[in-house]
Amino acid sequence: MISTSSRRRRGVMVPTLDVREEVTAARSDPDAVSRFCAALLASLPRADQRRKGELYVRGLLTASGRKTMRNLAAIADDPAAAQSMHHFISCSTWEWETVRAALAGHLDRTLSPRAWVVRSMLVPKTGRHSVGVERRYVPALGETVNSQQSYGLWLASETVAAPINWQLSIGKGWLQDNRARASVPADEDGTTSDGAAVQAVLKAAAWGIGPRPVVMDARHSALPPLIEAFTTAGLPFLLRISSGCTLLATGPGPRENRVAAASAEHLLSLTRAQRRPVEWIDPASPGARRTSLVAPLQVYWPGLSGARPPGPPAPAPPGAARAAAPGLPLTLLGKWQTYERGVRQMWLTNMTDAGYGPLLRLSKLTRRVETDFSQVSLDVGIQDFEGRSYQGWHRHVTLASVAHALRMLEGGAAG
Known part of the structure; x- marks a missing residue:
């Protein structure tokens, strides 16, 4: 069984999981999704929220094609399920960061990761109403693309990788014009791409999971803010x-x-x-x-x-002056x-x-990370959120990360 006891990590209540029993359950118990979600979503304050969270995760795992609200709701025998799930994602009050902290703690023990890998996720968009969407120059493509950009923090070993935290890159100009419409909280003041990458790492580090080297392709990033932030935080990179x-x-x-x-x-x-x-x-x-x-x-x-x-600093030879x-x-x-x-x-x-x-x-x-992003994350709809809400985007990628972890367990990758 999964233990649903909790412990506090720097102000965030994190449900603890019995990793060995949960992995075994995921392979043999048809109710493994329910058991996994019950532990990870234990912080949601209402029972109906926890039920909708599990339903959403099941939809991400089983719905074919794009993970639209209509497709996700199709697994429920309820004509009003699509509207209910839309409200649960975009307009509800549950805190996604606590769910991410619980997921991170679980995967930190399950995967024995060797590194925290930071990966950029660029999603081209035709319109301009999705949260954070604007025209930005993409060095890797050599062109300007109307797109949404975020950074994911992944726990990675040689055999498996999974995302645990996400941060949107939101320009100050976009934020000034769209804060109220997208329900962006007052403490979000806009971030550059490099700032979003740093925040994804530092917020996860505050959850108390074991620090690992931060690995990142920074060829198209501004190095000073990355090096200074990771050095100040005492993180290897x-x-x-x-x-x-x-x-x-x-x-x-x-x-x-x-x-x-x-x-x-x-x-x-x-x-x-x-x-x-x-x-x-x-x-x-x-x-x-x-x-x-x-x-x-x-x-x-x-x-x-x-x-x-x-x-620790390397010892100097006896009598040697340190230049x-x-x-x-x-x-x-x-x-x-x-x-x-x-x-x-x-x-x-x-x-x-x-x-x-x-x-x-x-x-x-x-x-x-590239392999598991292509083969797992895309399949569970990590890029498929079509709403306009800041809160909704964060809740969607959080539950898509839970679905990613479950898909790995189904395949026995984490064992």
């Missing part, structure tokens, strides 16, 4: 960066105290002789073994010389394919004591 990112490095030999600024690509071109092969198992193709060439280089991030990486660092010490990791001359990927991390093999394998967890 591993960020994929663009080739033109400027970093500080010290010169070799007698000029080792000379600090120079150069692009990540140029700095890594100087390490080709230090490249070493690392074997890794592809999370996107379980069992497939691949080999890449990698090389690390110590660099510095300017402007954060007073900060240091997580963990002032030109910035935050980081490791720049380059990855090459064995048959290519140019560097394929560049990653920046504050885990300066980690081996380059573990760092490379950690970076590959983004492939696990």
